[in-house]
Amino acid sequence: MGSSHQEAIKQIHLLMEEVDEPLEHTFWNMHQGYPTETLVRFLKARDWNVSKAHKMLVDCLQWRIQSEIDNILMKPIIPIDLYRAVRDSQLLGLSGYSKEGLPVIAVGVGLSTFDKASVNYYVQSHIQMNEYRDRVVLPSATQKHGRYIGTCIKILDMTGLKLSALNQIKLMTVISTIDDLNYPEKTETYYIVNAPYIFSACWKVVKPLLQERTRKKIQVLRGCGRDELLKVMDYASLPHFCRKEGSGSSRHYGNGLAHNCFSLDHAFHQELYNYIKQQAVLREPVSPIKQGSFHVRFPEPDPEEANIAKTIESEFQKFENQNGLAKSLNDLRVNGA
Structure with missing residues (x-):
């Protein structure tokens, strides 16, 4: 790290010494020591501009206070059937760890439907995953390996990606904006697998719009990416959707829900849900746990994020129009015959 970066770190440290106690408290919950x-x-997210990084961090801390993020791991989504419905339609889970000890987060982009609960429940669930990762999973990995581990790997499964994903762009933009503004630089590498043609066509247009820092993190793998991913993680840590290629893979992969890292029956989700319930009881041991979603203030996406979302929507629309035209021509041929 160069001297200019060291100076930037020193400057932002000095600025953070001036924040008031509530901001200082929630900052501790973020940095965990x-x-x-x-x-x-935050400096990386703002290209090492101290004033911009400081503003971004203060805005994040104020968002945490206003939205009571420090308490979100004390707010289980109940009843359990509702949470199972969320898990079945918001495909997200921890499948294991890389060879370097980084958590491997799997995301089912193509098959997530987000249609079993309100937007607030999906946002609550996503932030709970973020906070559990940052307050429990990463500190445990750091302790286990004896060195700081503060990032994860994400594997994005595009299986089943369809034009109907247009209906989810608004919600996905909200979630993405929350991550960009309040959990920056938490992902080391994004691996994209099982990409259909519609993704490949869209990616060609979206890729140039991304910042170079983000582009370097994204790797689009062939097929389910099994062989490439085995270079960075063991077979046991592969998400279930990456275990299809290669002889003998079926012998290692069962069909039970416990093997599906998206399912509530997976060990990670059982641990997460039990942790949140325990935290709720510790906070209010006498009062019954209340139902209802945890409302979070949705930040406005920055212009770059909004532009990318519009581009994706436009490309999907073009693809839909082309498909519609092809179907019409095919119908004419069939009827003409």
Whole structure:
């Protein structure tokens, strides 16, 4: 790290010494004993501009206070059937760890439907995953390996990606904006697998719009990406949707829900849900746990994020129009015959 970066870290440390107690408290919940590493994430997200990084961090801390993010791991989504419905339609889970000890987060982009609960429940669930990762999973990995581990790997499964995904762009933009503004630089690498033609066509248009820092993190793998991913993680940590290629793979992969890292029956989700219920009881041991979603203030997407969302929507629309025209021509041929 160069001297200019060291100076930037020093400056932002000094600025953070001036924040009031509520901001300082929620900042501790963020950094979990690693303030410098957290400050570096915000500096990277703003290209090492100290004033912009400081503003981004203060805005994040104020968002955490206003939205009571420090308490979100005390707010289980109940009843359990509702949470199971969320898990079945918001495909997200931890499948294991890389060879370097980084958590492997699997995301079912193509098959997530987000149609079993309100938007607030999906946002609540996503933020709970983020907070559990940052407050429990990453500190445990750091302790286990004896060195700081503050990032994860994400594997995005595009299986089943369809034009109907247009209906989900608004919600996905909300979630993406929350991550970009409040959990920056938490992902080391994005691996995209099982990409259909519609993704490949869209990616060609979207890729140039991304910042170089983001583009470098994204790797589009062939097929389910099994062989490439085995270079960075063991077979046991592969998400279930990456275990299709190669002889003998079916012998290692069962069909039970416990093997599906998206399912509530998976060990990770059982641990997460039990943790949240325990935290709720510790906070209010006498009062019954209340139902209802945890409302979070949705931040406005920055212009770049909004532009990318519009581009994706436009490309999907073009694809839909082309498909519609092809179907019409095919119908004419069939009827003409």
